[in-house]
Amino acid sequence: MVSIISRSLLSCANCCRIHVFLYMADSFFTLQTTDTATAARAGVLHTDNGNIQTPIFMPVGTVGTVKSLNQQQLSEQVRAQIILGNTYHLYLRPGIEVLEAAGGLHRFMNWERPILTDSGGYQVFSLASNRKITEEGAIFQSHIDGSRHLFSPETVMGIQRSIGADIMMAFDECPPYPSEYGYAKTSMELTHRWLVRCKNYLAENPPLYGYSQQLFPIVQGSTYADLRKASCEFVASLGAAGNAIGGLSVGEPDEMMYEHTAACCSYLPENKPRYLMGVGTPWNLLECIALGVDMFDCVMPTRNGRNGMLFTTQGVINIRNKKWAQDFSLIDEGLPPESRLPYTKAYLRHLFVADELLALQLASLQNLSYYLWLVGEARKHILQGSFSVWKAEMLLQCKVRL
Amino acid sequence: MVSIISRSLLSCANCCRIHVFLYMADSFFTLQTTDTATAARAGVLHTDNGNIQTPIFMPVGTVGTVKSLNQQQLSEQVRAQIILGNTYHLYLRPGIEVLEAAGGLHRFMNWERPILTDSGGYQVFSLASNRKITEEGAIFQSHIDGSRHLFSPETVMGIQRSIGADIMMAFDECPPYPSEYGYAKTSMELTHRWLVRCKNYLAENPPLYGYSQQLFPIVQGSTYADLRKASCEFVASLGAAGNAIGGLSVGEPDEMMYEHTAACCSYLPENKPRYLMGVGTPWNLLECIALGVDMFDCVMPTRNGRNGMLFTTQGVINIRNKKWAQDFSLIDEGLPPESRLPYTKAYLRHLFVADELLALQLASLQNLSYYLWLVGEARKHILQGSFSVWKAEMLLQCKVRL
DSSP: OHHHHHHHHHHTTTOHHHHHHHHHHOSSEEEEEEOSSSSOEEEEEEETTEEEEESEEEOBOTTSSOTTOOHHIIIIISOOSOEEEOHHHHHHTTOHHHHHHHTSHHHHHTOOSOEEEOOSHHHHHHTOEEEEEOSSOEEEEOTTTOOEEEEOHHHHHHHHHHHTOSEEEOOOOOOOSSOOHHHHHHHHHHHHHHHHHHHHHHHHSOOSSSSOOEEEOEEOOTTOHHHHHHHHHHHHHTTOSOEEEOSOSSSSOHHHHHHHHHHHHHHSOTTSOEEETTOOOHHHHHHHHHTTOOEEEOSHHHHHHHTTEEEETTEEEETTSGGGTTOOSBSOTTSOTTTOOSSBHHHHHHHHHTTOHHHHHHHHHHHHHHHHHHHHHHHHHHHHTOHHHHHHHHHHHHHOBO | OHHHHHHHHHHTTTOHHHHHHHHHHOSSEEEEEEOSSSSOEEEEEEETTEEEEESEEEOBOTTSSOTTOOHHIIIIISOOSOEEEOHHHHHHTTOHHHHHHHTSHHHHHTOOSOEEEOOSHHHHHHTOEEEEEOSSOEEEEOTTTOOEEEEOHHHHHHHHHHHTOSEEEOOOOOOOSSOOHHHHHHHHHHHHHHHHHHHHHHHHSOOSSSSOOEEEOEEOOTTOHHHHHHHHHHHHHTTOSOEEEOSOSSSSOHHHHHHHHHHHHHHSOTTSOEEETTOOOHHHHHHHHHTTOOEEEOSHHHHHHHTTEEEETTEEEETTSGGGTTOOSBSOTTSOTTTOOSSBHHHHHHHHHTTOHHHHHHHHHHHHHHHHHHHHHHHHHHHHTOHHHHHHHHHHHHHOBO
16 A cells, blocks of 8 residues: 555655654554544545545446536536446446456546445346256356356355456345344355455455455344344455445345444444444435544435435425425535535526426436535534534424425 | 717727627618628627627527537537527417516527527417417417417517517418418418517517617518519518518428529628528528528527438538548537537437437537538638638538538
8 A cells, every 4th residue: 555655655746744643543444533422423535646635425326427427517517426337237238348448437437536346246136037056156147138147256255356346345245134043044145155255355355456455344134133243244355445334225225224223333443434324314424424434435425315305404305395496596505615506596497397318417416415414514523523412403404304 | 879889989998890880881781791602791789688690590490408518618619690489389488477587588598699580470370279370370289288378469479578688589380381472461461460460569669678679570471483573562561670580491492492582682681681580501691691691590400400310511410320430530620619529420410329318419519610600601701702612512511511
């Protein structure tokens, strides 16, 4: 990681304290502050494609595009620091041959900042048909053309090498909610064996494009406390650059998700970033940041946005509602200037009612900008020592139905 | 027009020649140059919402949005100088009440440059159901909810006052191709009577938003030379700020369209802008610029773009074609930097194949940027005296199938 540290030295010329700290840490993750009243943390992830300030939300760019937005909008307006790609989708389209010929996903889609890819396991179980899980891996049929494929720890690591993600997720099985104890335990143990195979594959197959790729293992264990603990301990023992909590936000009540997230955070190493997969609403993010989570991803801001649900600094809006027909105030005055859309609620409502494509673009811009603003504000307050008070107020504000 | 001239004086402080010329012309249109080898012209349209350099192409923003693009993209990337709105669509959604409450379409959609609106006649005949034409106007049922409405010269002028377009089109009947002589003649005479009623209505009902609105009458007469001549003479006799040629590009062969366009241009006054409605392909634009047309609009660049047909400086591309799957050259290197998309053909093909929304945005940006580039280049060559040679080369280039 010496090259990364050198970069940090260059970019932190005016900040001697962090500068020295980074040098001493010599790590993928710099933990800057932990909140005194909660377990919330502020830190920095260092990748060869740039740094990421945590806590962070990662917009989902399933198939090499965050739906309806271009990459300039994503970097300049949304101010996304890292985006997520889906291994399953990218493997099927455009396919590994095209991605390798392009020199990886960054170059293919012209996105210079970091990318994280999931392992494809979740999509195999939620999208593909005729899937069969064996010790070797998962055999499935493509949801696009019915063609048959095998995803194994080795093939999935190979695909993520070809994609060139800065952060790669281990291949796992994500059990549904609810799951029987026996199934959850067997599944977790399989995920652990797969994890070792992922690690071994990567040790023998270096990155393709001249920059580092980090593997994040995934904690499973369904909703069973002892399994979660065992999974965290196994995952922690591998000493990965960062660790993910999977198998939550799959239908269980929010309180149960918080309970297991809190437990996992307490077991996982403090000096490594923690990524809670597939979460969630703005209030989910606030609660889980308070529990010690550093990274999030979710399709909610884009998917719900495309259905006319807006997240704003004032609360939640159903923009299709007749009440906005003559509301000529801006969509969200509270966002910073670069993210603030210069259009009114009345105009955006009209675009939705008239089924216009621009509606999808503007709603996606608004919601992602809001999510990035929210985690940025959280970070600011963690660094300032005011997170707890701010969070209590923001929890009320973000749930308001306008 | 004194206020406009004053504005021009302010904005042309570094250009004494045009400055003085504008003052002397005191008109809506400044004819700068007419090509010696063809009838092509370069000029400037002066509206209270800004000047427009002709020849110009106007992107179609049917219902207050150019499909899939936001207004910042339209002004900064496409560099559109004026856009077109559809009276029929805007009247149905968002409706006149909302547009008036917003202070007109410019403010409603946050577009500060000029807008032209059509009269709605064409849409009544092509989209609405159960339509019936009488001397009074056209009774029709909305294609959205089946509600019944009357469009007459007076109601349509009233709607365009509420929209606040800088250029308003007269209410006309657009006969289909082919039409019998008798029908074409009767229809043209009705359009002429409606035109007088449009003019009378406007004389008694001033603009609503503090800036000027110009009425453009529309020449009809189907494909009959004597009717076209009669219609041009009637239209010219009204001394409007600009004149439109309607009823072409409705299915007739290109050569027939050119023939009637040439005839109309020869009959219409030289010192007024000429707008050829609904045209067309890049080669249609080049041919009709050479015949003396100053303004164009067409859904082709956006509609065909959404189907994967790209117009580029190198020729026409079907971006869905397999041949682009690994073509990592930029979509169109030949466009100026502000319009040049930083994405490859391979990436855009992937977006189309994967049915991604970004495909529609990028293809629309490319095609509109190309159209605006094309008319800008035509203008440059008209001013330089090299139009004829350039046009011959460009006619070949723009038809190349890549």
